[in-house]
Structure formats: structure tokens, C-alpha cells
Amino acid sequence: MSNTNRILVFLRVSLHVLVAVLLAVGMVSARGNVAALCLGALFAVVYLAGTVYHNEGKPYTPAVAYLWLAVTAALWVVMALVSPTFVWLEFPLVILVSYLLPVGPGLVLSAAVLAFTLTVTGPESGVGGLVGPTIGTAMALLIFYSYRALRAEAEHYKQLVVDLQAAQMELAAAEHEAGVSAERSRMSREVHDTIAQGLSSIVLLGRALDKQLDQQLDNPAQARETLTTIRSTAADNLAEARRIVAGETGPLEPLPARVERLAHAAEERQRALGTPLEVRVSVVDLPEPAAGVAERVVREGLSNIVRHAGATRAVVTVDKLGDQATVDVFDNGRGITGEEGFGLRGLRSRVAEAGGELTVEGNVLAATLPIKER
Structure with missing residues (x-):
């Protein structure tokens, strides 16, 4: 795994850890409030179900993604109204919104989430209740878009690796084919320059011997000389064939x-x-x-x-x-x-x-x- 992929995994795990910590803090603060605890447990089940489903590699359809987001956001709103300590789940929720929605709708919904948060925190905390959530939301958006840019770069380099491997395989196949073609051409020339020429000579000499036989061996000495030449040529070709098969050149005269x-x-x-x-x-x-x-x-x-x-x-x-x-x-x-x-x-x-x-x-x-x- 590359360093970039490790960072991406760390950021995803950090988001889930942040949700768990903020949810735990909210439930501890809401102890004694049965409704808040039940809502917190339901939120945990819904969030965990969607996360596990996604981590198993099953792709989200838009309908499933939007339904999961709607249920999660609705539970968060109710939880924040029942117990304001749950409002700080807004930060990971903004990241989730930005992840599941296109840029425009994601920013609009993130602004709506921030506005709801400010209505919960502003009246009791004054200026701090307005500035804190705003800065936190901006940081959440910055973290998400940095994550997305890093992920896009990782995908880009991953595709480059795939393209490079494909190019290397094509190059290796082309080099193999070129090597086979070159070897075939070399062997063709070797066979033609030695064996084929010798066999052609044997055919010509055989025809000449046939003519001499047709003439009832008027010149037996010439026929014997022709036969001797045929044998010599055949022996030379046999030696050349063995040399080519063995791939040996031996000492040259x-x-x-x-x-x-x-x-x-x-x-x-x-x-x-x-x-x-x-x-x-x-x-x-x-x-x-x-x-x-x-x-x-x-x-x-x-x-x-x-x-x-x-x-x-x-x-x-x-x-x-x-x-x-x-x-x-x-x-x-x-x-x-x-x-x-x-x-x-x-x-x-x-x-x-x-x-x-x-x-x-x-x-x-x-x-x-x-x-x-x-």
C-alpha cells in the first residue's frame, strides 16, 4: 500500500472515530435521558450499518445513499433537540454530506446543517456559539475537499500504473514478436544459403543423371562422377543441417x-x-x-x-x-x-x-x- 493510500485510510478511519467519540460524549452527557440514549443508540446502528455496507465494497446507488443520509440527518436533528450535546456531530455530518452529494447541493445542505447548529448553540453560548461551529464547519469542508483531491491524485497515479503495466506488456509482446520474426528471417536465410541451394543442386544433378540413364550410360564415368557429386552435395547439406540445428559455428577456415x-x-x-x-x-x-x-x-x-x-x-x-x-x-x-x-x-x-x-x-x-x- 502506498503512503497516499495509507493517508486516505487514516482519514476515513478518523472520521468514524470522530463520530464514535462525539456520540459517546453526547450519550454520557445525556445519561438519565432515556429518549436521548435510545436515539443515540439508533443513530449508532444506522451509521454503522451504512458504513459497514460501504466498506464491504458494495456500491451505493443514489437512492440508497440519499436515504441513508436523510435518516442519519433526521436522527441528528432530533437528537440535538432532545440533548444539545449531540449537536457537535455536525462536523462529521458535514463531511458525510459533502461525500454523498454533488458539490452544489452538498454546500447548500452543509450551510443548512450549520444554520441549525447555530440555532442550538447561539442562544446559550453567545458569540462563541456562533464562531465555533462556523470555524468547525469550514475546517470540516477543508478536510473533505483535501481528502477528495488526495484521493483523485491517488486514482490518477493508480491509473498511470495500470497504463504503464499494459504498455510494458504490449512492448514485451511486440519485442517477442519482433524477436520471433527476426529469428525466422535468419533461419530462412541460413536454410536458403546452405541447405536449399544444395538440395536445388541435387535436383539438377538428379535430372542430369536421369538423362544419362535414358541414354543407356553412353558415358558411365560421367554418370559415376554425377552420382559422386550428388553424394558430396548431400553430405555437405547434412553437415550444414546439423550445424544449424546445433547452433554451432565451429572454427572457421x-x-x-x-x-x-x-x-x-x-x-x-x-x-x-x-x-x-x-x-x-x-x-x-x-x-x-x-x-x-x-x-x-x-x-x-x-x-x-x-x-x-x-x-x-x-x-x-x-x-x-x-x-x-x-x-x-x-x-x-x-x-x-x-x-x-x-x-x-x-x-x-x-x-x-x-x-x-x-x-x-x-x-x-x-x-x-x-x-x-x-
């Missing part, structure tokens, strides 16, 4: 060795498809993560050459230029036309995430990458 292996694999696949391909490589080593992105660019470029270009010669160049690396994959085939597929779109996103830029112009796939030492 220098970039030139990785590119040479990609170039050799592209030549084997193209040769198995019946069209010789020569891939020339000129690669300098790069630090990670630039080396990893450069490898992806080369992998995508060579994969597209094997699947679509119909080229006989390709050149892969990776070089440093100050704090930037350049990657170029060129071929003498048909070039890239039409809309970019998933592979190029994913590669463009990967290069952009690394702070670089990817360009596609005809037969050239090129990228510039910042070199950041880990």
Missing part, C-alpha cells in the same frame, strides 16, 4: 580456402550437368563478420550461375580497400534479369545488416562491406 571450396563445388556441379565451368578466384582474407557475409555473397552468386546463367567462365574477387571490402562475382552467361528472388532479397538484407550494400548489374553481383575487427 580462412576466407580464401572457403571460397576455393565453393568454386570447386560449382565447377563439379556444372560439369556434372554437362557444361564445363571455369571459376577463377582472387580472394584476400577478411576478419569476421565481413568474411562470413562475403562467403554468403560468393555462395549465392555461384549458385545462381550454376542454376540459371549457363556460363562457361566465372570470376570471383574479394579485395580490401581501406576499411572496406569489395566482393564481385562475374560470369559470361545470361546475367540476372527480372525480379529478384528470395535468395537475392535475403542476401541484400544480410549485407545491409552488416552495414554494406549489394548491387546487381547484369552479369555482376557486387557488394561492399565495412571491415570491423571483432
